[in-house]
Amino acid sequence: MTKTFRVLSLLGAAALISMAASANTSLAVTNAAAIDGNFGLEVIFDGTTTNAFVEDQTPADESTYNVEFKLRANNLTILAANDATSRHEVFAGRFPANLIRMEIHCRLAPGGPGTGNCGPGNDGQWRAKAYARNDNNTWKFCGQTGFVPTGNTTYQIEWVQGSGGADGSIRFLKNGVEVRLCNNVDNDDRGINAARMGATGRVDATTSGTSHMDSFVSTR
Ligand SMILES: [Ca+2]
Ligand SMILES: [Ca+2]
Numbered sequence: 001m002t003k004t005f006r007v008l009s010l011l012g013a014a015a016l017i018s019m020a021a022s023a024n025t026s027l028a029v030t031n032a033a034a035i036d037g038n039f040g041l042e043v044i045f046d047g048t049t050t051n052a053f054v055e056d057q058t059p060a061d062e063s064t065y066n067v068e069f070k071l072r073a074n075n076l077t078i079l080a081a082n083d084a085t086s087r088h089e090v091f092a093g094r095f096p097a098n099l100i101r102m103e104i105h106c107r108l109a110p111g112g113p114g115t116g117n118c119g120p121g122n123d124g125q126w127r128a129k130a131y132a133r134n135d136n137n138t139w140k141f142c143g144q145t146g147f148v149p150t151g152n153t154t155y156q157i158e159w160v161q162g163s164g165g166a167d168g169s170i171r172f173l174k175n176g177v178e179v180r181l182c183n184n185v186d187n188d189d190r191g192i193n194a195a196r197m198g199a200t201g202r203v204d205a206t207t208s209g210t211s212h213m214d215s216f217v218s219t220r
Contacts, residue, residue, distance in 0.1 A: 024050040025199045035070040035152045035214035043090075043198050045076070045207045053092075053198030061191035062220045063161040065093055065100070069197060069216040073126070073149035077119030078106035079206035086116070087129075089201035090213070093159060095190040099133045100159050100170065101201065104147055119209065123149055130157055130172035132182065135189040143172045143180030154215070162188040 026044045033040030043052065059065060071090060080086035086106040093100035106118035107125035118124035126147035131139045147153065154175050162168030168185035171178060197216055 024048045025052040025203050027052050027054065027198055033074075033210075033212040033214065035072065035212060037214075040212050040214035041198065042074075043211045043213065045199065045203065045209060045211075047205055047208060049203045049205055051199050051201055051203060053196040053200045056195045056197075056216075056218065057193070059093075059192045059194060059218070059220070061095075061193055063191050064220050065159045065192040065195075065218065066156065066220070067091065067093065067100075067195060067216070067218045068154055068156040070152050070154050070214045071104075071128075072152045072212045073104075073118075073147070074212050075120050075209040076149070076211045077207065077209045078104075078117070078124075078204070080106040080108040080116035080118065080124060081206060083108050085204045085206070086118075088199050088203045088207060090197065090199070090211075091155075091157070092196045092200040093157070093192045094194040094196065095192060096194060097133075098201070099187065099190055099192060100131070100157055101133075101139075102128065102130045102155060102157060102172075103202065104128050105144070118149065128153070128155060128174065130170065130179070132159060132168070132170040132185050132187060134166075134186045136186065140170065140182055140185050142170045142182035145172075145174045145179045159187075159192065161191055162186065164188050 033042040108116040156173040158171040166186040168187035
């Protein structure tokens with residue numbers, strides 16, 4: 001892998017954040033959110049369902065796109081009232097609609113170590129999941145992995161655009177270990193033109209607290 005660009009410095013992130021509206025899901029660059037170095041990105045959930053993210057517009061119709069970032073749940077709480085409303089997206093690769101998305105999910109899992117609610121004092125059934133969009137706008141699910149809420153976890157996604165048919169792929173990794181490699185993605189129509197990190201979609205009203213993100217690196 002050749003690192004051809006490294007993006008989303010937190011100086012740039014701060015400039016974007018300063019334009020965001022308040023009284024919604026919001027972002028801050030803080031010392032407390034640092035996972036590497038002195039600053040990190042804090043994602044603040046206040047019960048509204050708006051998105052809040054920093055966006056990197058450096059990618060230019062990329063046919064391969066690799067991303068990694070670190071995430072910790074900090075004091076994030078997700079109430080798993082049902083499986084469909086107990087998640088939010090933390091990353092999106094776009095053209096301009098999402099072609100890649102990663103979400104964290106609190107799964108309603110009767111009989112599991114948690115009863116569904118994920119947060120401080122109740123680890124519930126945290127999951128991290130990755131998806132790639134096909135040209136026909138269906139989503140290819142590419143694996144889930146347990147999400148350790150109190151630790152710092154590095155996630156990576158490697159996306160490859162196909163040349164026709166269903167010969168694209170997406171690979172999902174946690175802490176350098178492959179969660180799943182998914183072939184047969186039909187994604188030749190669109191390359192990656194932008195990336196978002198933060199609370200990039202499907203934010204639920206029952207989500208509260210803050211999560212921390214840091215160390216975003218993308219390569220082609
Ligand atoms: Ca940092
Ligand atoms: Ca196609």
